[in-house]
Amino acid sequence: MFPFSKTLFFLLFYTLSIMPPHLCQHPLDPLTPEEITLVQTIVHSSYPNSTHILTFQYVGLEEPPKPTVLSWIRNPSRKNLHRQSFVIARIDQTTHEIIVDLSLRRIISDQVYNGYGYPLFTFEEQIAANQLPFQYAPFLESINKRGLKIEEVVCGSFSVGWFGEKKRSKRIVKVMCYYLDGTINLYMRPIEAISLTVDLEDMKIIGFKDRLTVPVPKADGTDFRGSMQTPPFGPLLKGITVAQPHGPSFSIDGHKIRWANWDFHLSFDARAGPVISLASIFDVEKQKFRQVLYKGFVSELFVPYMDLTEEWYYRTFFDAGEYGYGLSAVPLEPLRDCPENAYFMDAYFASQNGMPVQMPNIFCIFERFSGDIMWRHTETLIPGNVVREVRPEVSLVVRMVSTVGNYDYINDWEFKQSGSIKVTVGLTGLLEVRGSIYTHKDQIEEEVFGTLLAENTMGAHHDHFLTYYLDVDVDGDANSFVKSRMQMTPVTDDKLPRKSYWRVVSETAKTESDARIKLGLEQADLLVVNPNKRTHIGNFIGYRLIPGSTTSPLLSHNDYPQIRGAFTNYNVWVTPYNKSEKWAGGLYADQSRGDNTLATWGLRNRIIENRDIVLWYTVGFHHVPCQEDFPVMPTLSSGFELRPTNFFERNPVLKFRPPQSVQWPNCSAYR
Numbered sequence: 112m113f114p115f116s117k118t119l120f121f122l123l124f125y126t127l128s129i130m131p132p133h134l135c136q137h138p139l140d141p142l143t144p145e146e147i148t149l150v151q152t153i154v155h156s157s158y159p160n161s162t163h164i165l166t167f168q169y170v171g172l173e174e175p176p177k178p179t180v181l182s183w184i185r186n187p188s189r190k191n192l193h194r195q196s197f198v199i200a201r202i203d204q205t206t207h208e209i210i211v212d213l214s215l216r217r218i219i220s221d222q223v224y225n226g227y228g229y230p231l232f233t234f235e236e237q238i239a240a241n242q243l244p245f246q247y248a249p250f251l252e253s254i255n256k257r258g259l260k261i262e263e264v265v266c267g268s269f270s271v272g273w274f275g276e277k278k279r280s281k282r283i284v285k286v287m288c289y290y291l292d293g294t295i296n297l298y299m300r301p302i303e304a305i306s307l308t309v310d311l312e313d314m315k316i317i318g319f320k321d322r323l324t325v326p327v328p329k330a331d332g333t334d335f336r337g338s339m340q341t342p343p344f345g346p347l348l349k350g351i352t353v354a355q356p357h358g359p360s361f362s363i364d365g366h367k368i369r370w371a372n373w374d375f376h377l378s379f380d381a382r383a384g385p386v387i388s389l390a391s392i393f394d395v396e397k398q399k400f401r402q403v404l405y406k407g408f409v410s411e412l413f414v415p416y417m418d419l420t421e422e423w424y425y426r427t428f429f430d431a432g433e434y435g436y437g438l439s440a441v442p443l444e445p446l447r448d449c450p451e452n453a454y455f456m457d458a459y460f461a462s463q464n465g466m467p468v469q470m471p472n473i474f475c476i477f478e479r480f481s482g483d484i485m486w487r488h489t490e491t492l493i494p495g496n497v498v499r500e501v502r503p504e505v506s507l508v509v510r511m512v513s514t515v516g517n518y519d520y521i522n523d524w525e526f527k528q529s530g531s532i533k534v535t536v537g538l539t540g541l542l543e544v545r546g547s548i549y550t551h552k553d554q555i556e557e558e559v560f561g562t563l564l565a566e567n568t569m570g571a572h573h574d575h576f577l578t579y580y581l582d583v584d585v586d587g588d589a590n591s592f593v594k595s596r597m598q599m600t601p602v603t604d605d606k607l608p609r610k611s612y613w614r615v616v617s618e619t620a621k622t623e624s625d626a627r628i629k630l631g632l633e634q635a636d637l638l639v640v641n642p643n644k645r646t647h648i649g650n651f652i653g654y655r656l657i658p659g660s661t662t663s664p665l666l667s668h669n670d671y672p673q674i675r676g677a678f679t680n681y682n683v684w685v686t687p688y689n690k691s692e693k694w695a696g697g698l699y700a701d702q703s704r705g706d707n708t709l710a711t712w713g714l715r716n717r718i719i720e721n722r723d724i725v726l727w728y729t730v731g732f733h734h735v736p737c738q739e740d741f742p743v744m745p746t747l748s749s750g751f752e753l754r755p756t757n758f759f760e761r762n763p764v765l766k767f768r769p770p771q772s773v774q775w776p777n778c779s780a781y782r
């Protein structure tokens with residue numbers, strides 16, 4: 112949930128490297144470092160830092176309107192569109208929404224936001240908050256009282272949520288501290304029962320409480336570094352690699368990626384991380400590209416913990432809206448995070464003072480060949496003629512890893528030649544654990560809100576809900592959402608041998624309320640169709656959402672975290688496209704009150720039939736920690752697939768040939 116030294120690592124070790132400006136800038140390209148600097152200069156010229164206290168909480172691209180982008184795409188030879196930036200700044204303790212036109216070199220809109228909720232935290236204010244306890248006498252005394260060494264203490268900042276307070280709170284965070292002393296895995300060594308509250312504007316401690324003494328779990332067995340492990344070791348595999356001696360089959364032009372039959376744009380946003388835009392697929396029969404997805408990204412990531420104790424109850428994080436899913440991205444390690452054949456891409460964000468900061472190797476793009484089969488058949492019925500046809504699966508993966516404090520989220524967007532877009536999120540990294548008096552399960556007779564993972568180490572129950580924004584444009588932007596239920600139908604005709612069968616009952620959603628779906632209750636195909644286009648034989652052209660997770664929240668609807676996170680009440684929502692409805696948990700997630708979320712927009716119950724619609728899908732995990740998650744958790748994955756459904760006239764990869772064979776010098780797979 113919070114960055115420690117990673118922040119410093121970006122800020123100190125990656126100085127800005129100026130790249131040559133793109134000759135032909137795509138309207139959806141992320142802001143370049145030069146543009147970020149220009150934003151800073153323009154905002155400072157209106158709010159000189161000699162007379163104003165100004166911090167940049169978010170700086171991103173203000174996209175041109177969708178029709179403008181689409182017409183630019185159709186006629187890209189036209190001159191570049193105006194580049195604009197959307198800025199959320201805190202200026203003299205108020206939140207401003209500023210739109211800077213970089214082409215006109217001036218602010219074109221500047222509005223003060225007076226509603227509930229606050230913008231993303233900056234790295235710098237978290238670092239400053241994390242340092243405060245070290246100058247705070249009562250805290251030093253608490254550390255001393257526990258017999259701990261202050262130089263082994265590390266602290267992190269936690270968002271505080273909202274619990275029904277009527278009065279608006281200031282921008283505050285809770286600071287929690289951890290202990291190293293013999294391990295690098297500080298998350299397994301919480302210094303429990305100390306609460307520190309920090310006012311981020313005044314940057315000072317405004318609350319302190321030391322409740323009781325719970326032991327700090329021991330360091331033994333917590334370190335996850337390979338160099339710190341002692342025998343016995345696990346099995347050692349023989350070398351394994353992926354080789355593309357003739358280079359990759361994709362091409363990258365700025366942020367545009369072409370591979371096999373796919374064409375899309377990949378951008379970076381500090382809040383959302385990877386943003387896939389304008390994904391279209393080449394139809395070999397029609398000899399043209401056809402639209403699939405105008406935009407897709409992680410809109411919010413809601414992580415409520417189920418521990419009611421004083422130092423834990425408020426832990427109900429909105430990782431994208433509070434910490435920045437993109438800001439929390441970490442450099443990918445070649446050959447470990449991504450295979451040999453990966454291409455790496457950098458990203459930039461604006462620091463608190465508006466300066467561009469380079470984040471190296473934030474995305475990797477690679478072709479995946481993992482031995483899977485794209486399609487096959489062996490025909491054995493024909494006497495004397497066994498026919499076998501197999502096509503190996505090769506797909507293209509775009510990866511980013513976001514390390515939001517303790518957790519690592521591996522985000523994959525995988526494009527398949529068959530037309531599927533498969534989205535996966537892998538959870539790994541470290542649990543948030545509570546220090547505990549218990550050393551054995553048999554001692555526990557009270558509610559402990561978790562699983563005992565090691566002596567004095569309680570892994571707290573929690574959820575992860577990732578809500579994806581999917582502006583699907585199936586062969587054009589006017590689409591409808593169709594729920595095709597598979598309905599058991601009794602057979603009453605005695606003359607028939609069967610008593611039942613299932614049939615498909617399709618319902619087109621007219622308004623938003625028709626398309627709110629809790630998965631797992633009924634069997635249905637969820638389709639986005641283009642009601643204006645049909646295949647030759649008359650089926651509506653469509654794409655299907657294949658959910659990989661049907662998890663839904665268990666908190667009561669009147670519980671404050673769930674009021675804020677009400678966009679998870681349904682796994683699926685469909686809204687009419689609206690440029691300003693991007694963030695499922697609201698534009699201001701920190702201390703939000705749930706008054707401007709996907710759940711409230713939908714109350715208008717707008718028409719969604721034959722409209723430009725956005726599909727929202729939530730991938731959820733209820734996480735009951737287990738001992739295997741200690742001291743570092745093996746990846747747990749889930750996701751979903753968008754799969755063509757009567758989009759093509761027939762199997763689109765029927766005529767796709769297997770990749771060229773690779774000649775290895777003097778070696779053979781069979782020995």
Ligand SMILES: *[C@@H]1O[C@H](CO)[C@@H](O)[C@H](O)[C@H]1NC(C)=O
Nearest residue numbers: 151152155156159160161464
């Ligand atoms: C004011 O902003 C400029 C950049 O526009 C920067 O160089 C300078 O250090 C800033 N001064 C303070 C006091 O932050």
Ligand SMILES: *[C@@H]1O[C@H](CO)[C@@H](O)[C@H](O)[C@H]1NC(C)=O
Nearest residue numbers: 688689690691692707711712
């Ligand atoms: C777009 O969404 C915002 C926020 O929900 C709303 O205020 C605005 O009225 C919407 N615009 C249209 C045209 O529906």
Ligand SMILES: *[C@@H]1O[C@H](CO)[C@@H](O)[C@H](O)[C@H]1NC(C)=O
Nearest residue numbers: 356774775776777778779780
């Ligand atoms: C490969 O095999 C050929 C013939 O067996 C031999 O002449 C050559 O040196 C080998 N090359 C390598 C790299 O081992």
Ligand SMILES: [Cu+2]
Nearest residue numbers: 538573575734
């Ligand atoms: Cu978890």
